[in-house]
Amino acid sequence: MRILVTGGAGFLGSHLCDRLLAEGHDVIAMDNLITGSTDNIAHLAGNRRFQFIHHDVTNYIYLKGDLDAILHFASPASPIDYLELPIQTLKVGSLGTHNALGLALAKGARFLLASTSEVYGDPMVHPQQESYWGNVNPIGPRGVYDEAKRFAEAMTMAYHRSHGVDTRIVRIFNTYGPRMRLRDGRVVPNFVSQALRHEPLTVYGEGRQTRSFCYVSDLVDGIYRLLLSDETEPVNIGNPAELTIYDFATVINELTGNPAGIRFEPLPVDDPKQRQPDISKARRILGWEPKVDLRTGMTQTVEWFRNQLTV
Numbered sequence: 001m002r003i004l005v006t007g008g009a010g011f012l013g014s015h016l017c018d019r020l021l022a023e024g025h026d027v028i029a030m031d032n033l034i035t036g037s038t039d040n041i042a043h044l045a046g047n048r049r050f051q052f053i054h055h056d057v058t059n060y061i062y063l064k065g066d067l068d069a070i071l072h073f074a075s076p077a078s079p080i081d082y083l084e085l086p087i088q089t090l091k092v093g094s095l096g097t098h099n100a101l102g103l104a105l106a107k108g109a110r111f112l113l114a115s116t117s118e119v120y121g122d123p124m125v126h127p128q129q130e131s132y133w134g135n136v137n138p139i140g141p142r143g144v145y146d147e148a149k150r151f152a153e154a155m156t157m158a159y160h161r162s163h164g165v166d167t168r169i170v171r172i173f174n175t176y177g178p179r180m181r182l183r184d185g186r187v188v189p190n191f192v193s194q195a196l197r198h199e200p201l202t203v204y205g206e207g208r209q210t211r212s213f214c215y216v217s218d219l220v221d222g223i224y225r226l227l228l229s230d231e232t233e234p235v236n237i238g239n240p241a242e243l244t245i246y247d248f249a250t251v252i253n254e255l256t257g258n259p260a261g262i263r264f265e266p267l268p269v270d271d272p273k274q275r276q277p278d279i280s281k282a283r284r285i286l287g288w289e290p291k292v293d294l295r296t297g298m299t300q301t302v303e304w305f306r307n308q309l310t311v
């Protein structure tokens with residue numbers, strides 16, 4: 001296949017490019033580089049089956065030639081980025097998704113939307129199943145991301161129902177691994193870079209909120225299976241191993257031998273209290289489940305961050 005990955009220079013987008021190339025596909029990565037980086041795809045320069053286009057998908061997307069699939073991954077993805085880039089976040093989820101769907105329709109390409117566990121907001125149902133409609137504050141600081149992704153899902157289903165575009169929707173839960181931005185403000189880069197500098201880890205609130213962390217190779221595998229499946233309704237992909245942020249901090253300090261402990265800081269507005277994917281649907285229809293446990297994945301991630309901090 002010839003596949004376009006929007007956000008192809010980002011954390012997840014670049015890992016997807018690697019996997020698609022390894023599967024024998026031709027790949028075009030498109031990115032405006034506001035949160036992505038060409039460092040993430042530098043190793044692909046010179047690969048004749050890979051091409052990078054510097055473009056902002058909130059503007060009309062022109063692409064020459066046939067296209068078999070579009071993986072729409074362009075978006076800021078960290079709560080700190082939403083605070084700094086609220087309008088870009090809303091625009092890429094709305095206008096960017098509309099443009100990417102328009103391109104899919106014009107080319108007769110399959111379309112896969114990167115959606116998110118944030119569509120469930122601060123969930124009242126636990127663990128979260130795809131059938132849950134969510135609990136989102138539309139006017140809070142995180143609402144720009146949550147509502148943009150909810151709109152993107154609605155637009156994707158509308159193109160599927162009205163125009164017959166062959167669509168997929170993946171709801172991605174917290175994911176970690178090499179190529180996360182050192183300063184993207186999310187808990188994994190924050191804790192790991194603090195631990196490697198022997199600083200106390202900044203736990204927000206009392207650290208009783210929970211998350212469930214999925215290693216990037218597992219996530220990419222789930223997404224690739226979904227792309228090849230014929231499921232048009234949303235599918236959760238994530239690791240159901242849930243832990244409190246306090247316990248997560250303890251694991252990171254243990255793994256890195258950080259003697260500096262923990263420091264408590266205020267909880268951000270609308271921070272979801274709990275999050276765990278129900279992955280029975282992915283298990284059933286994709287035959288997928290995560291394979292990499294937290295300690296194994298975090299060890300790889302810590303190694304990568306260590307190299308970043310020393311270069």
Ligand code: UDP
Binds near residue numbers: 079186187202
């Ligand atoms: N968090 C924290 N310390 C940090 C960064 C994040 O305690 O330095 C918490 C944050 O309040 C949230 C969880 O870790 O409860 C995950 O935050 P992240 O920004 O990674 O993503 P989210 O899951 O909230 O989108």
